[in-house]
Amino acid sequence: MTSPTWSRPGRPPAIRAALLPAALLALLLALLVGVAPSPAPAARAAAAPAPASAPARPNIVLLMVDDMRADDLRFMPRTRRLIGGEGVTFSRSFSPNPLCCPARASALTGRYTHNHRVFHVYAPWGFRSFDDRSTVATWLQHAGYATIHLGKYLNGYGFMREPGATSGSSVHYVPPGWTQWRASLDGGLPPGHPARGSTYEFFDTTLSRNGEGFQPLEGQYQTRAYGRIAREIVTRRAAGARPFYLQVAFTAPHNGGPIEPDDPGDVKRSDGKLEHFGTTARPDDVKGRFDRTLTAAPGASWHDPDFSDKPAYLAVRPPLNDAERAAMLEETRQRAEALWVVDQQVERTIETLRATGELDRTLVVFTSDNGFYLGEQRFRHGKVFPHEPSIRVPLLMRGPGIPAGAIRRDPVMSMDLAPTFAAAAGVVPPATVDGQSVLSVARNGDVGWQRGVLTESRPEGSIVRDTDEAGRPLGGGGTADIRYAIGVRTAHFLYVDLATGEEELYDLRTDPEQYVNLAGRPEYAATQALLREVLSRLRACDGAECRQPLPPELAGG
Known part of the structure; x- marks a missing residue:
């Protein structure tokens, strides 16, 4: 199907295609590596040999x-x-x-x-x-x-x-x-x-x-x-x-969009608030394809019997009710x-x-x-x-x-x-x-889990940290770290530091569903301290600093 086109006349081309033959361009890049017309951090396009088994x-x-x-x-x-x-x-x-x-x-x-x-x-x-x-x-x-x-x-x-x-x-x-x-x-x-x-x-x-x-x-x-x-x-x-x-x-x-007849829309939670279930859209010929085989949303059975160990942003969430599970199923x-x-x-x-x-x-x-x-x-x-x-x-x-x-x-x-x-x-x-x-x-093939994965999140309302991004106190006049949640994921653990001062720690070997927050538990104190140390190195890392190896106690797996 061909679509009509609306043009903006009189405007010069907004993109610049590569005009030089590839071989000449590669030669010029080799001679001029590090010299880029952009004032931004330049892309150093120095050619490097590819593996012999690949073009x-x-x-x-x-x-x-x-x-x-x-x-x-x-x-x-x-x-x-x-x-x-x-x-x-x-x-x-x-x-x-x-x-x-x-x-x-x-x-x-x-x-x-x-x-x-x-x-x-x-x-x-x-x-x-x-x-x-x-x-x-x-x-x-x-x-x-x-x-x-x-x-x-x-x-x-x-x-x-x-x-x-x-x-x-x-x-x-x-x-x-x-x-x-x-x-x-x-x-x-x-x-x-x-x-x-x-x-x-x-x-x-x-x-x-x-x-x-x-x-x-x-x-x-x-x-x-x-x-x-x-x-x-x-x-x-x-x-x-x-x-x-x-x-x-x-x-x-x-x-x-568009809104479709089978969209769940707004559903009342157990705390009386309305939850809006926004959904994707799809063509008519695939509607109902998974109705017989998909009988529950993947997280419908997720049930933490004790939510009291969770930080406030999680603890305020009420359990799901049957109407919400039905809406999640339709969304899924x-x-x-x-x-x-x-x-x-x-x-x-x-x-x-x-x-x-x-x-x-x-x-x-x-x-x-x-x-x-x-x-x-x-x-x-x-x-x-x-x-x-x-x-x-x-x-x-x-x-x-x-x-x-x-x-x-x-x-x-x-x-x-x-x-x-x-x-x-x-x-x-x-x-x-x-x-x-x-x-x-x-x-x-694999070389082993050697890096920590730094997790970051958007700002949440007006909550900011009392440190800069590197974790330094703001007394010296630095800029506050606006990330609500920062953390480290390793092969076996997820550690999260929240702007509220709360923490999360999960042992994924024994708790892949992340039910039990282990932050503050004496038996995990050494692990938590080690993860805090890794986070202190990664939270404002740049370039190769972000790829530094994990301590041996956290590597592998």
Whole structure:
């Protein structure tokens, strides 16, 4: 189906494609490494040799969904077979700040939230706060790649002002480094505009056409439209001489419009308050697909008989009632139906890569920006906090040199994606990158859990710490740390330090459901002290500091 296009006449191109032949560009980069036109922390695009078993410059395709739990992979058999079955499944993949905008900024930059500074989806953060001058797109474009983004970008794109601007919108903005820009608009077009749509309207989405115009997808189901456009891009790029980097960002299974007759809506909790159950949207032909097999939400049976050991932000949550469990079940079924459609598009994308002869020289990665609660810790739905359903995400990877059907248990984080793609392309990322490439782990096997995973969260209301981000008292006039929850995840423990002064500690070996808060227990005092020490080193880390090894007592597993 062809969509009409609305253009903005008289505007010069908003993106700069790589104009030099790849070989000449590589030579210039080798001579000029470290000299970048951007005033931002520069992407040091020095070429490095790729492994002998892989092509020197593979294509890279990133398929990212929104709010998908790790255990939601059960609804995606094609993805498991075609990517995990033909590559590796990372069973310990984490989103250290499980919220859309911070997590996506980490995936783009390879940096933790406290370094990229996108703390929330709303102003003064969101899209407008993102320094986009050094991302995986700029690194790869400088190395001669064609770089393409399709779908959801950062929250606020379209209606928020451009980064660095003081007013206006971003409807015509194209971030540096993108050869082809097909991002969905969260808003920004005036009422009555023929192309007005939204990222979160699944049958009325609007895409940017390289900042010059718009492509409305009104009447088309977003996931299927993205799949079709992605296949068109792959076919077109396969005919070119340059390798390509394509990231496709599906909004599903995030909640969005339109409101449907079977949506649960508002449900009364046991404390009398109303809980709104927002759901995703899906096409008619998949509705009811999981009604017989899905009989309960994954967290419906989560039951902590003694909630008194929990910090206040959890303790105030009442137990779930039957009406809420029914609403969670409907939400779970709708999410599964939406992911089934994504699964179809993944299969067709792989088929297109195969038909064009590109599959064997393409690194294909499937993941989510963050996980999602569905009853655990008495969260009816949502994310943000660092418990397992929220921070665990699926991560599957296939490509040159990667064995088929392997499982990897080393920890992987959102900020590892960008340096992994850089390594595949033979590019050295900036020294400020906090993550590390996991390409060698994918190809050669685990090396053991050696790093701590720093967990971070958005601000919560007006609650701030009485220290700066490094933990130093504010008496000297520093800036307060606005993160509500920071913590450390290791192979066996989750430790959380809250801005209220409360703490959480869970032993995942004996309590994988995270029922019992062990903070303050004498028998865990030594472990808690050790985790506090690790957190003190990580909470404001930068670059290689974020990759320092754990103490032997916490490593491995």
